[in-house]
Amino acid sequence: MKKQNTARRKTAASAPPSQVEPGTAKAMTEGGKSTINDVARMAGVSKKTVSRVINDSPLVRPDTRERVQALMQQIGYAPDPQARGLAFRRSFLIGLIYDNPTAQYIVNMQYGALDALRNTGFELVVHPCDSKSEDYIQGIRSFVQRQKLFGVILIPRVSEDQDLADALREMGCRYVRIASIALDEPARMLQTHDRLAGIEVANYLESLGHRNLGLITGPRRYRSSIERGGGFIDGLAKRGIQLPADCAYEGGYTFESGVAGAEKLLQRTPRPTAIFACNDEMAAGVYKAALRMGLSIPGDLSVVGYDDSPLASQLWPALSTIHLPIRDIGRQAANILLAGEPALRGPRSPPNMAVTPHLSVRDSCQPPKG
Amino acid sequence: MKKQNTARRKTAASAPPSQVEPGTAKAMTEGGKSTINDVARMAGVSKKTVSRVINDSPLVRPDTRERVQALMQQIGYAPDPQARGLAFRRSFLIGLIYDNPTAQYIVNMQYGALDALRNTGFELVVHPCDSKSEDYIQGIRSFVQRQKLFGVILIPRVSEDQDLADALREMGCRYVRIASIALDEPARMLQTHDRLAGIEVANYLESLGHRNLGLITGPRRYRSSIERGGGFIDGLAKRGIQLPADCAYEGGYTFESGVAGAEKLLQRTPRPTAIFACNDEMAAGVYKAALRMGLSIPGDLSVVGYDDSPLASQLWPALSTIHLPIRDIGRQAANILLAGEPALRGPRSPPNMAVTPHLSVRDSCQPPKG
DNA sequence: CTGAAAGCGCTTACAG
DNA sequence: CTGAAAGCGCTTACAG
DSSP: OOHHHHHHHHHHHHTTTTTHHHHHHHHHTTTOOHHHHHHHHHHTHHHHHHHHTTTSSSSSSSSHHHHHHEEEEEEEOOOOOHHHHHHHOOOOOEEEEEOOHHHHHHHHHHHHHHHHHTTTTEEEEEEOTTTTTTTTHHHHHHHHHHHTSSSEEOOGGGGOOHHHHHHHHHHEEEEEEEESOOOSSGGGGGEEOOHHHHHHHHHHHHHHHHHHEEEEEEOOOOHHHHOOOOOOOHHHTTTHHHHOOGEEEESSSSSHHHHHHHHHHHHHOOOSSSESSSOOOOOOOOHHHHHTTTTTTTTTTTTEEEEHHHHHHHHOOEEEEEEOOOHHHHHHHHHHHHHHHHOOOOOOOOOOOOOOOOOOOOOSSOOOOO | HHHHHHHHHHHHHHHHHTTOOHHHHHHHTTTEEEEEEEHHHTTSSHHHHHHHTTTTTTOOOOOHHHHHHHHHHHHHHOOOOHHEEEEEEEOSEEEEEEOOHHHHHHHHHHHHHHHHHHHTTTTEEEEEETTTSHHHHHHHHHHHHHEEEEEEEETTTGGGHHHHHHHHHTTEEEEEESSSSSSSSSGGEEEEHHHHHHHHHHHHHHTTOOOOOEEEOOOOOHHHHHHHHHHHHHHHTTTTOOOOOOGGEEEEEHHHHHHHHHHHTTSSSSSSSSEEESSSSHHHHHHHOOOOOOOOOOTEEEEEEEEEHHHHHHHHSSEEEEEHHHHHHHHHHHHHHHOOOOOOSSSSEEEOOOOOOOOEEESSSSOOOO
């Protein structure tokens, strides 16, 4: 057997890649996909050696590795993720866990994660959930265990739940949390720095000359809301403007809450000349309230949103808003999860760099009248 | 061995479910998940019998089945999808394949599919693609084969590609096509009847008194565009109104194309008093163009959209639009895929009923002036 | 650096 | 109706 292997090896090594023995080549083309056994037989090595090549083990002679790799390439062999997973006791699936944010956010995050996963042999499994439900962590737990997930990506608001993170860690499940501040160790975090963006909005509106400002935040239980609104308030304070308590309204990140918030804020005397809504949906609500009251944007009221969703450029006038590179965030999150994974096949996606939100200026702001 | 099994069986059968032998129970709790072997041992049957219970084979005595089922329930046993998949030569994954429609559409479709998949042991893997790219079918082909997908759900525009459907059929991969008309046999189709919706819009606007109408369609290569626009034209014709050729504009389902289309249409004499845009994004573009020209909605111009995206209710005035039960469509599509699958675990989702779009009337239309 | 044996947790023939 | 054997396509110890 060993002799035969050696003999075959020589044949294969001296022959150009296109001249594989016809019989063997046929055996693999007709039955559908080829297996590790086909590769081993054709390369004249044991399947264990092929396995080592697949998994980038250093314990393979360079020329053996090259030969096997060329052969795999040639016959289009790719290891079966299920078989590999069964032996590894884990799958090659990555879960994307989220709780009801905006559709555009989710879809872009998916695109980004898939950018990083392309040609790695990993796939993305989506798992929406309801973080307000009593037993949602149990649902995630069984999802992770049943599928033996390689890891999960956590999006706000679930990413902010420490109980969930603890549960995952206890189960030995890798995870990355996408959140506005560092809630976890760096290897498990991707920060979006929402506070900086809030400060930038404050600076922008102050520099336009606005002194009477309004703020519509998201729900208090969202860390992002606290950071965005807090950054705004701090930014104003640094420039000598104290935002009165009745100039901040707690919204719910929904269109309707934006309408309600604007109606409340615009009744105040003096009337605010600019409003920062902590997401675009609420900013659209501000548009509705203002237009209904006969106020023009930006003539009578400047508005700034957050997210740069498609909505922002589809409103009229187009909304100035904080742009978040969500797709890139998704890519980086998946990258962090895969970092140091030897079983990776194919090229890696570009390296990670700090994520920074920035203001995208459109047509919804101008200096206040008079 | 056989005797021992019989003896054990009696013990287990006579003991209440809560009194499993401590030793055995412990063996399964400590090591993490229990396997088919644990269940077999504890139930005093062979693993093959347990397998039969799992797969709902009729070749099991009712009382044996019940006993095994109770035990599985009690110890929280669930078969490993990877091992099962390896033996079955297919996975328990369902692919959602789509090409760039609106985010809300995709996300709702995912929710719907997951509604049907909940507690079935199947998971949803997302796979966006680019149907304009030369080799996108090859990409899908390798995705399907690599993951040995159980089946795929095809969303417009990829669902309309006959080459893709042929490729999947040839590979023996189940699929469901979501499309406006019957492109395939019923077991592989879910119709959305876009033509009916187009007719409904025509009837509605005609009944309000509009006689000068404008139409902004999607791209010609989208079947949905042809159906929506065609239905509109036919509906008008049935009521005695011929839509002049220069009153129909081919858009691209994008905001910008809506702006461009409206600008073109509104230059015409007599000016249209109502415009039907074949999706909400383009309708938002019509808003922008009209407002910029100083026309009020609905005072000077009535507008109808299609999709009932969040955008529709966030515009001001709120947009009247065709509502599509997308989540339900997703659920039904997954249901069709799973139909007749014996390996299903857990309760099925509600049965399928015809999907019908309907007009959701809001504030963007009124009778024409004068 | 390389390989033969055993095993991951299930299932499909094949017997009874 | 039930079970023992072999196998799905990989990997992990264990030898050499």
